[in-house]
Amino acid sequence: MNEVTKIDGIGSSVRRTEDKKFLTGKGRYTDDINKPGQVQAYFLRSDVAHAEIKSIDTKAAQSAPGVVGVFTGSDIAADKIGGPICGWVVPCRDGSSTKEPPHPLLAQGKVRFVGDAVAVVVAETMEQAKSAAELIDVDYNELTPVVDFVNADKGAQIHEEVPNNCYFDWELGDESATNKAIESAAKVVKLSVRNNRLVPNAMEPRSALAEYDSLDESYTLHTTSQNPHLTRLVLAAFMFAIPESKLRVIAPDVGGGFGSKIYVYIEEAVCVWASKKIGRPVKWTADRTQAFLTDCHGRDHVNDVQLALDDNNKIIGLRVDTVCNLGAYLSAFSVVVPTILHGTLLSGQYDIPAIYTNVKGMATNTVNVDAYRGAGRPEATYLLERTMETAAKEVGMDPAEFRRINFIPKDAFPYQTQVALQYDIGDYEPHLDKAMEMIDYSNFEKRRAEAAKRGMYRGIGMSSYIEACGLAPSAVVGALGGRVGQWESASVRVNPTGTISVFTGSHSHGQGHATTFAQIVADKLGIPMENVEVIHGDTDKTPFGMGSYGSRSLASGGSAISKAVDKIINKSKKIAAHLLEASEDDIDFKDGKFVVGGTDKEKAFGEIALAAYVPHNYPLETLEPGLEENAFYDPTNFVFPSGTHIAEVEIDPATGVVEVVDWAACDDFGNLVNPMIVEGQVHGGIAQGIGQALLEDAHYDENGQLLTASYMDYCMPRADDLPSFKVGYTNTPCTHNDLGVKGCGEAGAIASPPALINAVIDALSPLGVTDMSMPATPQKVWKAIQESQSVAAE
Amino acid sequence: MYSTKYIKPNSTSEALEAIKSMGEGKFLAGGMTLIPTLKQRLASPDGLVDISGCDLDSISDEGDTIKIGAMTKHASVAESGLVNKAIPALAKLADGIGDRQVRNRGTLGGSVANNDPSACYPSAVLALKAIVHTNTRSIQADEFFTGMFETALEENEIIEAISFSKPTKANYVKFPNPASRYAMVGVFVAQFNDGVRVAVTGAGEGGVFRHAEMEAALSSNYNADALSALEISSEGLISDLHASPEYRANLIKEMTKRAVV
Numbered sequence A: 001m002n003e004v005t006k007i008d009g010i011g012s013s014v015r016r017t018e019d020k021k022f023l024t025g026k027g028r029y030t031d032d033i034n035k036p037g038q039v040q041a042y043f044l045r046s047d048v049a050h051a052e053i054k055s056i057d058t059k060a061a062q063s064a065p066g067v068v069g070v071f072t073g074s075d076i077a078a079d080k081i082g083g084p085i086c087g088w089v090v091p092c093r094d095g096s097s098t099k100e101p102p103h104p105l106l107a108q109g110k111v112r113f114v115g116d117a118v119a120v121v122v123a124e125t126m127e128q129a130k131s132a133a134e135l136i137d138v139d140y141n142e143l144t145p146v147v148d149f150v151n152a153d154k155g156a157q158i159h160e161e162v163p164n165n166c167y168f169d170w171e172l173g174d175e176s177a178t179n180k181a182i183e184s185a186a187k188v189v190k191l192s193v194r195n196n197r198l199v200p201n202a203m204e205p206r207s208a209l210a211e212y213d214s215l216d217e218s219y220t221l222h223t224t225s226q227n228p229h230l231t232r233l234v235l236a237a238f239m240f241a242i243p244e245s246k247l248r249v250i251a252p253d254v255g256g257g258f259g260s261k262i263y264v265y266i267e268e269a270v271c272v273w274a275s276k277k278i279g280r281p282v283k284w285t286a287d288r289t290q291a292f293l294t295d296c297h298g299r300d301h302v303n304d305v306q307l308a309l310d311d312n313n314k315i316i317g318l319r320v321d322t323v324c325n326l327g328a329y330l331s332a333f334s335v336v337v338p339t340i341l342h343g344t345l346l347s348g349q350y351d352i353p354a355i356y357t358n359v360k361g362m363a364t365n366t367v368n369v370d371a372y373r374g375a376g377r378p379e380a381t382y383l384l385e386r387t388m389e390t391a392a393k394e395v396g397m398d399p400a401e402f403r404r405i406n407f408i409p410k411d412a413f414p415y416q417t418q419v420a421l422q423y424d425i426g427d428y429e430p431h432l433d434k435a436m437e438m439i440d441y442s443n444f445e446k447r448r449a450e451a452a453k454r455g456m457y458r459g460i461g462m463s464s465y466i467e468a469c470g471l472a473p474s475a476v477v478g479a480l481g482g483r484v485g486q487w488e489s490a491s492v493r494v495n496p497t498g499t500i501s502v503f504t505g506s507h508s509h510g511q512g513h514a515t516t517f518a519q520i521v522a523d524k525l526g527i528p529m530e531n532v533e534v535i536h537g538d539t540d541k542t543p544f545g546m547g548s549y550g551s552r553s554l555a556s557g558g559s560a561i562s563k564a565v566d567k568i569i570n571k572s573k574k575i576a577a578h579l580l581e582a583s584e585d586d587i588d589f590k591d592g593k594f595v596v597g598g599t600d601k602e603k604a605f606g607e608i609a610l611a612a613y614v615p616h617n618y619p620l621e622t623l624e625p626g627l628e629e630n631a632f633y634d635p636t637n638f639v640f641p642s643g644t645h646i647a648e649v650e651i652d653p654a655t656g657v658v659e660v661v662d663w664a665a666c667d668d669f670g671n672l673v674n675p676m677i678v679e680g681q682v683h684g685g686i687a688q689g690i691g692q693a694l695l696e697d698a699h700y701d702e703n704g705q706l707l708t709a710s711y712m713d714y715c716m717p718r719a720d721d722l723p724s725f726k727v728g729y730t731n732t733p734c735t736h737n738d739l740g741v742k743g744c745g746e747a748g749a750i751a752s753p754p755a756l757i758n759a760v761i762d763a764l765s766p767l768g769v770t771d772m773s774m775p776a777t778p779q780k781v782w783k784a785i786q787e788s789q790s791v792a793a794e
Numbered sequence B: 001m002y003s004t005k006y007i008k009p010n011s012t013s014e015a016l017e018a019i020k021s022m023g024e025g026k027f028l029a030g031g032m033t034l035i036p037t038l039k040q041r042l043a044s045p046d047g048l049v050d051i052s053g054c055d056l057d058s059i060s061d062e063g064d065t066i067k068i069g070a071m072t073k074h075a076s077v078a079e080s081g082l083v084n085k086a087i088p089a090l091a092k093l094a095d096g097i098g099d100r101q102v103r104n105r106g107t108l109g110g111s112v113a114n115n116d117p118s119a120c121y122p123s124a125v126l127a128l129k130a131i132v133h134t135n136t137r138s139i140q141a142d143e144f145f146t147g148m149f150e151t152a153l154e155e156n157e158i159i160e161a162i163s164f165s166k167p168t169k170a171n172y173v174k175f176p177n178p179a180s181r182y183a184m185v186g187v188f189v190a191q192f193n194d195g196v197r198v199a200v201t202g203a204g205e206g207g208v209f210r211h212a213e214m215e216a217a218l219s220s221n222y223n224a225d226a227l228s229a230l231e232i233s234s235e236g237l238i239s240d241l242h243a244s245p246e247y248r249a250n251l252i253k254e255m256t257k258r259a260v261v
């Protein structure tokens, strides 16, 4: 029996138990795994953006050294293997549904972006596979590429099934009420913003290793996935038409995802297929160039915003018309991101009586665009918070005060927005106040003046964001076009000595679940954390689960664990009542002990566990032996983290360089399980947001070539681009989950871009600059300064 | 990477013999540029002659010059007491190249032979009136760089060392490309008794170049103010995603001002 040495429960900043292996280079990623007889797959990819394939000659490649197979789209078609599916569709304004063109595993007849897979070469070594691929002769009939998504409707049609290159034209809200508000407004603030295109850049590139066992006709796939059960479902049910039980999907250590590893990609499916075809394990690992070209990108929106104000500067209406780029094929969640996860967030933290939005999702000859940290919510927050700041300046109010008078008041919760969501709880003024205090907002003008003496422009900008996380009530998901449930699962197995194995449907790819989830269990059971082991990422071990994205792991996955532990406690009470010869109602559970109320009779948790597995003295007639419980938790609502971030910058007019000099983040994530991990998530999120606002931009030229396909040209944020962050919290615990938790994984990336761009514009406002697009690169900022000076000179 | 031969000789003469025995061979120095090129299958030499065993990595004070062996790593130059005393600007330049890993592999000779238009060293070679010593001759800096990625080196000619003249004053200021952190504009300013030399890297379509007008202005008055009235032409400057010729022209002036302190 383990002595209770220490309790690292909810609320303590326990060091991450998984970090030892990661920091010592002992993580075990898909590419680290090798199987006897394994061969390597290499994909020949299209180097043109849009073309018909006239012919593919693979003869020379077939007989090249080391080659064991060369396959093209016709081989896939002959075996009737389906392609990736879209997991969520929306209705269109004209009553039709989202247009869903097929996405073949290897190109059939046409290529639609630079990087589209045309053939796969499987060989003994990767170098042999690459050399053989060079011998494949593809004859293309090039078509005009469609790159500019705003005008994609006028471009060459990319898919037969998608007229005008428009996948969907969706709307939400009350258009006539909103237009009326705009017509009757005392002031209408108009703004067009662009949300730049980003490459997710997980540290570990995608990889897959598939193995076929001909004896029991089953497959095992190791892959870089954020949700192995979903991968199994899609591969088994939709692509290969095999029973799920014949496919085991393992996502071992996964080095970051940020959304890009949610989806089933063609490469992992081809490896599964080829492993049977060839009869040997097939491995594929992307190099960084392939990652740039073929990982789903993020964002890429333009939004036209109209914000209607009354005489008192209160918002009376908001209209947003959006066009977004979804790329060459629909990806699993590419439809839901710019619609359901975007349009429903447009009320922000504000009481807005009329909202309408229209979103057009366009096809282009660029790689697919799908969820990226924040997924839809950063886009909503960006356009709204840029507009709020612009409106405040236009009506001559302090941006903080303008936000304050428009906040949903504290006593208005639960608050029904005009865009479907109902916020359960929130209180926005405290985080605004606290963030202002943290950054010493009231003395900002002194700092601006001091910087001016040094020849620098100093600016301050804020963003008060809301996000909907913890996906999601399944019935709501279904009603909104989702094709999956969004519950989460957990299985809690108490071992005979009282140690615990937690099997979670969530998946950790950097978030620290092994620590956070163990803390929850340790706290609830009153046992030391080291007695709790968290197991995830293997469909043969864990219950069917939905995986990790949308800041859902704690709110949904953690809640499932909490529920399963409650079941364990309930059953344990029955066992304790029997052992202690007391009534179940008289048993209290506290600090890891079952006590008969008002007496000193007690049993430790470990004693109960042992009794359950060695049931010599046990109520077997009424109770099953063993101690293991499952829970499936379907949330009753989204969770709604909120907060205010304030950025302060200094701009060097001679070079246009923007330095982020200070940052205050005050977030309401509900209860915090591990504040250190939360702070890490906030830091990482802000870093990515600063990356988007100042540095990152995925740029295709007019021929559809990705010009920023390496780190020579795609600029990632580095430590020296970032200030030291001031992080603080307020707390309104979530009302509808047991833990009172919300979600913190995406907040930083959602809140930060508008705060930073608002600060940049504020810095340049003495020059008359009122707009700045992302990323605010030195060249762009310098140019804006030059242009403002030449305007001033005229 | 295509498969290729690898040889590591113990002297320059052995290295020359080895490379002559190959159809199209390549000297391999730190490999920081060459190896990625090979990995991306952008080159397929018949063989690699690794010159790291050829005793080319010494730094010596030769009176009016500092002589640095071609195989001297950026980190060694950055840390060298001799260099820091005689030409601190050169040590600073070396210390600002790439990251720690690159500085501990990449070499002076590799950088200069490669003549990447965004590389830092070529500006020092040009501004510090350097002489490039090869196995056959000594080449004046002004004759060495002949265009983007092009030099006066003949086939199979090996750089053995470079002698940098000691200036009375010098400085290197680099505006890094935000993504790669190579020089988007780098300016090396060196003052000698007979005048000032200003070499600009990262900006020219023809690679590193000297800026005659700024040299003239600073030769008569070694002060940032001397540059104020100068209009820097954007003609012949590189245009890419990160910087237009006009922006580069602005940075040339600005970095030069910052270098003159």
Ligand SMILES: Cc1cc2nc3c(=O)[nH]c(=O)nc-3n(C[C@H](O)[C@H](O)[C@H](O)COP(=O)(O)OP(=O)(O)OC[C@H]3O[C@@H](n4cnc5c(N)ncnc54)[C@H](O)[C@@H]3O)c2cc1C
Pocket: B026, B027, B028, B029, B030, B031, B032, B033, B034, B035, B051, B070, B071, B096, B097, B098, B099, B102, B105, B106, B107, B108, B109, B110, B111, B113, B114, B116, B118, B119, B120, B121, B157, B158, B159, B160, B180, B181, B182, B183
């Ligand atoms: C991440 C990264 C960041 C970098 N950042 C910078 C930067 O900020 N500034 C900068 O200036 N550079 C930068 N570099 C380039 C770096 O300085 C390289 O080391 C340098 O350009 C090449 O030197 P090397 O010794 O690695 O040469 P190699 O890659 O081995 O060789 C380069 C070429 O020179 C030839 N060569 C090498 N030595 C000789 C010789 N002695 N005689 C004749 N020919 C020779 C080779 O045959 C080859 O063609 C960066 C590189 C990387 C990978």
